[in-house]
Amino acid sequence: xxxxxxxxxxxxxxxxxxxxxxxxxxxxxxxxxxxxxxxxxxxxxxxxxxxxxxxxxxxxxxxxxxxxxxxxxxxxxxxxxxxxxxxxxxxxxxxxxxxxxxxxxxxxxxxxxxxxxxxxxxxxxxxxxxxxxxxxxxxxxxxxxxxxxxxxxxxxxxxxxxxxxxxxxxxxxxxxxxxxxxxxxxxxxxxx
Numbered sequence: 001x002x003x004x005x006x007x008x009x010x011x012x013x014x015x016x017x018x019x020x021x022x023x024x025x026x027x028x029x030x031x032x033x034x035x036x037x038x039x040x041x042x043x044x045x046x047x048x049x050x051x052x053x054x055x056x057x058x059x060x061x062x063x064x065x066x067x068x069x070x071x072x073x074x075x076x077x078x079x080x081x082x083x084x085x086x087x088x089x090x091x092x093x094x095x096x097x098x099x100x101x102x103x104x105x106x107x108x109x110x111x112x113x114x115x116x117x118x119x120x121x122x123x124x125x126x127x128x129x130x131x132x133x134x135x136x137x138x139x140x141x142x143x144x145x146x147x148x149x150x151x152x153x154x155x156x157x158x159x160x161x162x163x164x165x166x167x168x169x170x171x172x173x174x175x176x177x178x179x180x181x182x183x184x185x186x187x188x189x190x191x192x
Contacts, residue, residue: 018039018082019082021036021039021082026074040086043158044065047158048090051094051150052098061090065086088167143186143190151179152180152187
């Protein structure tokens, strides 16, 4: 079995696992809800970081999404793909928060991360390397439009399939392929 088939199969297992857990959650299983949260919170955080720079605000948005899902679980009978539903719900929540913030016109608060007392030097070096890599990636992604950045993030970073991305972004298949192609062309031009 080649690695592409293995990757596709593992993705299919994860989707099936989400579906089973989501059904169990709708039937009242708190344990299934906890597993859904654990399986998806980091993926949502990575996706949300591409849209919202304020990490604490993003964490609040993610928690609000799961609170909404928990409180409205009986109304989610028509949800066919839980993971796509999560992405769309988080995206909508973030955009609602951005609109709300723009109306209030508050200044953003810088993230504060206290330094660990354990291996401070090693932690600092690792964080510095990570920061430099992220800075390069973000500077390249900043050359893309919001739609292009979202498509590239979903496809390459979150490793979502075209069909999922079409649903999340509310775009047809060919338009998505064209969007990703134009995004990559632009990134190659900027990177050189």
